[in-house]
Amino acid sequence: MESRAVVLTSLGAPRPYVESRPLEVRTLHLDPPGPGELLVRVEAAGVCHSDLSVVNGDRPRPVPMALGHEAAGVVEEVGAGVGDVAVGDRVVLVFVPSCGSCPECSSGSPALCRRGAASNTAGELLRGGRRWGDGVHHHLGVSAFAERVVVDRGSAVVVPPEVPGEVAALFGCALLTGVGAVENTVTVRPGDTAVVLGLGGVGLAAVMGAAQAGATTLVAVDPVPEKRALALELGATHAVAPGPDAVAEVRDLTGGGARYAVECVGHEAVMADAFAMTARGGTTVAVGLPHPSRQLVLPALQLIAEARTLVGSYMGSASPQRDVPRLVALWQQGRLPVERLRSGTTDLEGLPAAMDALADGTAVRQLVIP
Numbered sequence: 014m015e016s017r018a019v020v021l022t023s024l025g026a027p028r029p030y031v032e033s034r035p036l037e038v039r040t041l042h043l044d045p046p047g048p049g050e051l052l053v054r055v056e057a058a059g060v061c062h063s064d065l066s067v068v069n070g071d072r073p074r075p076v077p078m079a080l081g082h083e084a085a086g087v088v089e090e091v092g093a094g095v096g097d098v099a100v101g102d103r104v105v106l107v108f109v110p111s112c113g114s115c116p117e118c119s120s121g122s123p124a125l126c127r128r129g130a131a132s133n134t135a136g137e138l139l140r141g142g143r144r145w146g147d148g149v150h151h152h153l154g155v156s157a158f159a160e161r162v163v164v165d166r167g168s169a170v171v172v173p174p175e176v177p178g179e180v181a182a183l184f185g186c187a188l189l190t191g192v193g194a195v196e197n198t199v200t201v202r203p204g205d206t207a208v209v210l211g212l213g214g215v216g217l218a219a220v221m222g223a224a225q226a227g228a229t230t231l232v233a234v235d236p237v238p239e240k241r242a243l244a245l246e247l248g249a250t251h252a253v254a255p256g257p258d259a260v261a262e263v264r265d266l267t268g269g270g271a272r273y274a275v276e277c278v279g280h281e282a283v284m285a286d287a288f289a290m291t292a293r294g295g296t297t298v299a300v301g302l303p304h305p306s307r308q309l310v311l312p313a314l315q316l317i318a319e320a321r322t323l324v325g326s327y328m329g330s331a332s333p334q335r336d337v338p339r340l341v342a343l344w345q346q347g348r349l350p351v352e353r354l355r356s357g358t359t360d361l362e363g364l365p366a367a368m369d370a371l372a373d374g375t376a377v378r379q380l381v382i383p
């Protein structure tokens with residue numbers, strides 16, 4: 014069959030992308046789903062900073078690539094051997110397909126699936142090869158900015174049919190990553206103090222997750238006033254602009270340093286600030302993805318003498334088949350107001366402009382409706 018999709022043709026094009034045009038809407042050939050795979054009609058896809066990191070060259074990936082990794086849709090065809098997903102099911106697509114049998118999957122860390130990481134790096138599906146024609150690669154096993162996609166069964170989580178696709182889409186990356194960071198990677202408990210640095214979709218999801226978990230002092234840090242205001246509405250108790258005084262301000266607000274500091278920017282200087290904002294015995298959770306050439310420098314003595322911890326968190330240390338339905342249930346109860354993260358809707362043709370808005374720092378979560 015054929016499917017329209019947004020194809021990234023080159024890395025590191027100059028901004029604005031509406032003028033340099035590294036993203037093209039193309040009609041591509043799409044193979045039917047193979048064994049263990051699904052054909053999904055995409056209902057909605059979120060525009061995430063990790064997409065921008067591929068476009069701007071921070072996360073080098075093979076091109077041409079059908080971009081996008083946060084989406085929800087409806088299953089239209091089921092490949093051989095898939096017994097637990099049916100045509101018509103609504104699914105959330107997740108950006109690490111898990112094989113279920115590698116050492117990492119076997120030890121309970123499907124977010125670190127070894128085979129999933131290898132196929133994602135190659136721009137292929139989990140079982141190998143590509144289903145797009147014309148030499149086009151898959152993005153993180155999803156390729157969300159498309160009308161239809163073929164994905165591995167391990168990239169999909171079935172959710173209740175009454176959850177709208179436009180809501181469900183955000184659970185695949187923003188919610189899984191942000192909430193997972195504060196409840197899987199570390200476990201925020203009632204009465205804890207926490208600070209979240211960087212208020213995009215993932216950072217605001219971390220704010221929602223920490224508030225939901227009972228953090229009583231919850232500081233949100235971002236240069237954009239509108240994002241700080243939104244964080245306060247989503248459960249942050251304080252909002253702070255970054256700057257030379259931010260570390261002292263956060264340490265003061267949290268009574269001498271936060272139990273947890275969650276870095277969602279992906280910049281080594283912000284990671285060092287996050288570390289400096291933690292209390293003795295506190296933990297820095299690094300969520301944002303820095304450029305691969307970056308090195309992180311920390312005060313080594315503090316790490317030991319103050320028993321601090323630095324931990325990386327990929328895809329919220331999540332087990333998607335367990336966590337997505339659980340987070341969706343919290344949304345259904347009104348306890349995770351995911352809709353508040355949305356900032357505008359566009360179509361496939363509007364993606365370059367949406368990518369420019371994201372790069373400007375003004376957008377939280379724009380949705381593409383193919």
Ligand SMILES: [Zn+2]
Pocket residue numbers: 061062063064082083186187
């Ligand atoms: Zn993402």
Ligand SMILES: [Zn+2]
Pocket residue numbers: 111112113114115116117118119123125126127128129
């Ligand atoms: Zn695995």
